[in-house]
Amino acid sequence: MKPFTYERAETLAQAAAAASKPGAKFLAGGTNLLDLMKLQIETPTHLIDIGRIGLDKIEPTPDGGLRIGALVRNTDLAADARVRTDYAILSRALLAGASGQLRNKATTSGNLLQRTRCPYFYDTNQPCNKRSPGSGCSAIAGFSRQLAVIGSSDACIATHPSDMAVAMMALDAVIETVKPDGKTRQIPISQFYRLPGKTPHLETTLEKNELITSVILPAPVGGIHVYHKVRDRASYAFALVSVGAILFKDGSGRIAVGGVAPRPWRNASAEKLIPIGAKEFASRLLEGARPTQENAFKLALVERTIEGILTENRS
Amino acid sequence: MENENGSGSITRREMLAGTAVAVTALAITSVTGLEAAPASPIVTPVESAGVSFNVNGKAVNLEMDTRTTLLDVLREHLHLTGTKKGCDHGQCGACTVLVNGRRINSCLSLALQHQDDSITTIEGIGTPENLHPMQSAFIKHDGFQCGYCTPGQICSAVAVLEEIKAGVPSHVSTELMGPMAFSNAEFRERMSGNLCRCGAYSNIAQAAAEVAGVTG
Amino acid sequence: MKFDKPAGINPIDQLKVIGKPTDRIEGPLKTTGTAKYAYEHNQEVTNPAYGYIVGSAIAKGMITRIDQSAAKAAPGVLAIVTAANAGPLQAGKFYVSRFLAGPQIDHYHQAVAVVVAETFEQARYAGSLLKIDYKKSKGSFDLDALKDSAQTPPPAQFGPPAQTMIGDFEGAFKTAQVKMDETYSTPDQAHAMMEPHATIAKWEGDKLTCWCSIQQMNWGVRDLAIILGIPKENIRLIASYIGGGFGGKGTVLADLVAASLAARVAGRPVKLALQRPLMFNNTIHRPKTIQRIRIGADPDGKITAIGHESWSGNLQGGRTEPATASTRILYAGANRLTRLKLAVLDLAEGNAMRAPGEAPGMMALEIAMDEMAEKLSMDPVAFRIKNDSQEDPEKPGRKFSTRKLVECLQTGAEKFGWNSRNAKPGSIKEGQWLIGMGVASAVRGAPVTKSAARVRLNSSGIITVETDMTDLGTGTYTIIAQTAAEMMGVGLDKVVVKLGDSSFPESAGSGGQWGAASSTSGVYAACVKLREAVANRLGLDADKAQFADGRVRAGDRSFALGDAAKNAELVAQDEMTYGELSKEYAQTTFGAHFVEVAVHAYTFEIRVRRMLAVCHAGRILNPKAARSQVIGAMTMGVGAALMEEMVVDKNIGFFVNHDLAGYEVPVHADIPYQEVILLEDIDPTMSPMKAKGIGELGLCGVASAVANAVYNATGIRVRDYPITLDKLLKNNV
């Protein structure tokens, strides 16, 4: 771990302003950042601890939704009575992720911004375009079982590992931010994650130094909420494929898929096909997929997982 | 700033200088040591800091390298070696401690993040002469073999029973809103962040069931 | 004491302490975090520096240059050790690995340098500042590609001969009326013990003391002496508690060598632990195997031909994974063949992991038996029972000392409700889950070897046992205490056990399932001597003296045991050695595993729902500890069946998933309540303890029972472990 200076911000304004310091990075729960710093995948020289700047509340919004503070812990978000009742898909996704200990520490913003679990990204001896732009991608010709089948590029086939983000994608969440100069903005989650293209090191549309302050959930949409995370072991493992679904009585629905792409994967035109069936929906959703030999199974797996969900919840 | 790579052109010296200046100028609540740094263009790196918290009921004040994790402070500075380092990356749970009553992986937490926190380690749960009921139950049900993951398992198990009581849901809870009750499946899901390679899981579940007052 | 005739009645048979499900005597220490592991000896070493290993970034080639300038200048750095200043290093006797690379690199993450600094944080960071230039050369990483050119390995110390042939296998197989011929594979697996390899090394003059984490203290001293080129007498190793080993801490590995060298160069005690992401490619692992099994039988299910061939790879000079061992002894059949082949690979060293050879061998053999049973339209339990053999199938006339495989299978079938299994795969469904049951036999050799101990008696009647035996979670502290208590007629509260110090008498060490039976026998021998000494001191007839309730009685005379040590402590030392009984009898442990799984009909996620093991493994010294060994092994077997694989990147030449997030081992949620039945088995041919080992038996067969259950649930046969949902999807037609 590279040496760094540390400051504990006390207010949002202080934290936002401090971000303009060179080499600075926000420290939320630290469960992803410190992991990566130990391996020198992240090498900030100044850490701004934002754990105590008061962004740890969940509040109703005027239009019936919820504003989730960026620093709300994953455990608290999953356990919040309003979330459990009206946004069960989000509770379920959070509870399917990581472990009890990690969820106690992990925050909403940290979870959104956690980086890929591609094993080559994690080994600084190996070429990786995401970690060190231009060095090449070891995964494409290597071990890619976990990696992306769609939305990827010739430069990078990493997936985004968050479960929470899959649910937020299905819920049309909006991310609120502030810049060092105090300017704020809102970014719909559908526009939050970038696809890798030639620049896989650029993962979101956040600007350098931009601080996430909260995530807004629009007013509840009802329906049956399901989150099915498919993995080899029964718990404490990242998804091979995960499906977050909100199903309505009339047969329509919303479905976002995790574990298949550099961001939670959702597609409006595919969603129109949900009433027709899993096969039709999945083939539209995954149109243009470019799997590797090792992860091609994910295409069938997505379809079958959705088929299982539809069968169970429509009978 | 989601990507780090952009700052590659700044040299280390410039960064340190910049940091020191910024700290002084903004007068942000900072940690011991930083204020003393001279605001000259060339500075000695100030990469140590102070923190005070409470461990097992005792106040602790420490000055240390900013990089020190809570785990390493416990083990290497305070010599509380009951908390174990199994992976140092949040992947095994051997380092589990309770912070303000909640369990976390102490390896993925900087000591500096714990100003004013109240930390309980296995040494604070019970002693050989005065065992906590969970520790006694682990012994009775042989809920351990090599013993290395055991302090983490016990800290976690103690917290899990509280989480269930507090109605916190889990991945396997059938009803998210329903009252939570101890069951073998609930316990196992909630404990899955604590690996045991000796494979004492079945016995650990029996031990916890006994403490929870559930048989079978 | 030499053991060369079957044991008669002896004090152990009283079973006042032995055979009881005693809680572990070190339980209060382990559950409170007060048991000290290697890295934690802060009282003995108060001023350590911290060492950090930098592993090779390439799999094979040369180091051309190491630029240390930045690292040396980093704050806190005290020393840097590389091949250039380490002095000459030899290889140890057990592992072929070189523990410090240079100029040659033999495998990925082989240690290239050790950085020593005042703090852990400083050492870790300085490690990253070393600029190491390499010249890569082409390596071999793909066992499949090398299979056909693999060679017959030379004879090895442990494991079966490279080839065994009885009768005419090829002829009998050709003419068999029912036959199967399939190829299986088991992947590279990691021990993944919870405590990383760790050492604190301290030099005083030319004397070296290391607090470390190894299973065989005697091998450790021997190997460290050879590696460093110093006399054995100058080395003391201490490992009072070991955070798991499973064969992965047999003897000296990189941590011991690096810490010793670093402490010498830095002139300070050095503590060093292998960082978890380094362990997978730096240390040893269970190597991948490819196994071909052919079985031929009569239509009524009698095996007439059984052949097992296995291929594995290793570093030049490394051992073969002896996967054929069990096939030699498990089932009858007049015509038999086993064959081992070895290829040279440039991956980290393959070596012993819990039930080496037998565990992966049984992973294949017991699927093959399931496949054969299906071909014969026989119940898999009945097929196995039909082919039981009460004598060594390779040496007719040589009896098993005890063998209750049939009872294991029958008892298990009854307890598990085997008759509710539907032989037609894919026929039982609950909601979206397909349910299936599987069975496998278990077999594991029961070696017993020389082991010594010293016992002391003081005036308060306290017995202290000292032996360099280790307890890596095996329950050794407790069963040794039970042995001494039984022999000396005292309660467990009067026994102190000291283990894991190479200055104590040399024991068998922990490995090969020999630990429990051997180390307690050594304690038995020492206690026999102590009993004689007590009787002599008290003027009693040693043959008639009765040791019970903390007293010694002969005729109408009775003394408190401590009286014998009133004036001076009594000390006795002896070792147990063995004659030819293991040649005369086939000494083996047996068992049966039953597993029920649920497989998701849509996603093919696999979850284990029920597990039962029935074991026949000598006298059970402590049923609680023995049961734990078995459930632990069953857990590891679930991992082997469903998730564990160190994935080889054949371009780069390394195990890619080298941490505990990437290399998945079972978690709580994967493991249901596990049931274990221990059948009575008093084996007087083993030792006066009449005991065998059980810790490895528990693993043999588990994975195939899971595999067979998955097949029964789905009708999809996967022959390449681990059985993951993508393989089920692929083979789902």
Ligand SMILES: Cc1cc2nc3c(=O)[nH]c(=O)nc-3n(C[C@H](O)[C@H](O)[C@H](O)COP(=O)(O)OP(=O)(O)OC[C@H]3O[C@@H](n4cnc5c(N)ncnc54)[C@H](O)[C@@H]3O)c2cc1C
């Ligand atoms: C072993 C293991 C298993 C896991 N399994 C899963 C899993 O199954 N599913 C899953 O979804 N996740 C999983 N995780 C990941 C876990 O969810 C993340 O580590 C966690 O959510 C990160 O949150 P944090 O608050 O600790 O983030 P930090 O580590 O503090 O921060 C992460 C990043 O976000 C930036 N950041 C944080 N807050 C802000 C902000 N407000 N504004 C701008 N930038 C910010 C930081 O600078 C940093 O770059 C696992 C992690 C581990 C270690």
Ligand code: SF4
């Ligand atoms: S897939 Fe992306 S993260 Fe993985 S090695 Fe390639 S570039 Fe790096």
